[in-house]
Amino acid sequence: MINETMGQYSELFMLLAAGTYTVAFIAFAWDLAKSSKTLRAVDLKAAELSGAEVARVPVGAGVGASSAAVDRADSDVSGPAGRAERPTSSAARSDGAGQTADGAMRYSAERRVPARVAVALTVLGVAIHAAGVITRALGAGRVPWGNMYEFLTTGAFVAVAVFLLVLIRRDLRFLGTFVVGLAIIMLVAASVAYWTPVGHLVPALQSYWLVIHVSIAVLSSALFTLTFAMSALQLVQSHRQKTIAAGGADKLGFMRLVPNALSLENLSYRINAIAFVGWTFTLMFGAIWAEKAWGRFWGWDTKEVWTFVIWVVYAGYLHARATRGWTGTRAAWLSIVGYLCVVFNFTIVNQFFNGLHSYSGL
Numbered sequence: 001m002i003n004e005t006m007g008q009y010s011e012l013f014m015l016l017a018a019g020t021y022t023v024a025f026i027a028f029a030w031d032l033a034k035s036s037k038t039l040r041a042v043d044l045k046a047a048e049l050s051g052a053e054v055a056r057v058p059v060g061a062g063v064g065a066s067s068a069a070v071d072r073a074d075s076d077v078s079g080p081a082g083r084a085e086r087p088t089s090s091a092a093r094s095d096g097a098g099q100t101a102d103g104a105m106r107y108s109a110e111r112r113v114p115a116r117v118a119v120a121l122t123v124l125g126v127a128i129h130a131a132g133v134i135t136r137a138l139g140a141g142r143v144p145w146g147n148m149y150e151f152l153t154t155g156a157f158v159a160v161a162v163f164l165l166v167l168i169r170r171d172l173r174f175l176g177t178f179v180v181g182l183a184i185i186m187l188v189a190a191s192v193a194y195w196t197p198v199g200h201l202v203p204a205l206q207s208y209w210l211v212i213h214v215s216i217a218v219l220s221s222a223l224f225t226l227t228f229a230m231s232a233l234q235l236v237q238s239h240r241q242k243t244i245a246a247g248g249a250d251k252l253g254f255m256r257l258v259p260n261a262l263s264l265e266n267l268s269y270r271i272n273a274i275a276f277v278g279w280t281f282t283l284m285f286g287a288i289w290a291e292k293a294w295g296r297f298w299g300w301d302t303k304e305v306w307t308f309v310i311w312v313v314y315a316g317y318l319h320a321r322a323t324r325g326w327t328g329t330r331a332a333w334l335s336i337v338g339y340l341c342v343v344f345n346f347t348i349v350n351q352f353f354n355g356l357h358s359y360s361g362l
Contacts, residue, residue, distance in 0.1 A: 006139030
């Protein structure tokens with residue numbers, strides 16, 4: 001009876017967390033839209049002032065004087081406080097820049113109200129989500145990641161929690177829409193497609209290796225989720241920068257809140273390197289657990305194979321970028337392929353492939 005009650009409380013907390021995340025998602029999207037509108041207004045003002053300054057320069061003053069006038073006009077117009085660099089003139093746009101985000105992604109004196117509200121709502125949502133995970137654990141009398149429902153709900157919690165922890169050192173609020181959006185999708189999928197009542201684990205999972213193996217897998221997957229979002233944004237930003245460099249119109253003004261493609265790629269590479277170490281331990285500890293549970297380290301089970309495939313893809317990504325010069329869009333696509341393999345492993349493989357790991361609870 002107590003277990004059922006805790007399970008009901010957990011489902012209620014999950015529902016409240018999904019609702020809070022939805023409001024946070026709207027706030028993050030509102031921040032992107034509002035800031036984009038503000039930046040367009042700043043650009044127009046900068047263009048007007050630049051034109052006025054150039055018009056006052058004598059004809060014989062030469063190119064150097066004209067450039068100095070444009071520079072003065074640019075310096076007179078301030079973008080969004082703190083985070084923004086000075087607005088880019090048409091000359092600056094010609095090299096594909098058009099950026100206001102700081103490439104170092106560090107916090108400064110910026111005060112964007114919608115973004116601050118969105119982060120506050122996300123913190124509230126993750127606190128409610130934590131209550132849902134804990135009550136599920138109390139109801140089950142074990143760690144709450146023994147089936148697909150529990151893995152998705154716990155994985156969504158860890159993904160958002162990692163995002164908030166990274167926010168302490170890096171201004172990644174531009175990822176908020178994508179990370180929170182993915183968390184909402186995971187919670188909805190868990191409740192609609194993979195809901196499983198509180199129950200006991202199959203014998204193979206009744207081991208302390210469940211805590212070690214799956215917790216590292218969840219944390220690594222959360223980091224891969226961040227890099228997936230950054231790689232997707234890198235592709236969009238790279239296309240946008242090429243369009244601007246070719247003299248095209250900037251139709252994605254909100255992307256000026258996102259660092260340039262190179263900055264996104266560099267941070268994604270660092271986080272992928274950390275997540276890859278975690279996934280390596282996931283593979284190793286899984287083999288040790290398999291030996292204790294089934295008497296062999298490796299048996300070519302579908303789940304084991306796809307766990308190794310993920311390791312190979314990310315190993316190839318790290319190796320190709322570090323030694324073969326696979327940078328830019330090729331590196332981003334390889335990172336995205338790796339994450340799609342992670343999603344395939346934890347959804348399709350668990351649900352449709354029979355094997356020793358067929359314990360999704362469906």
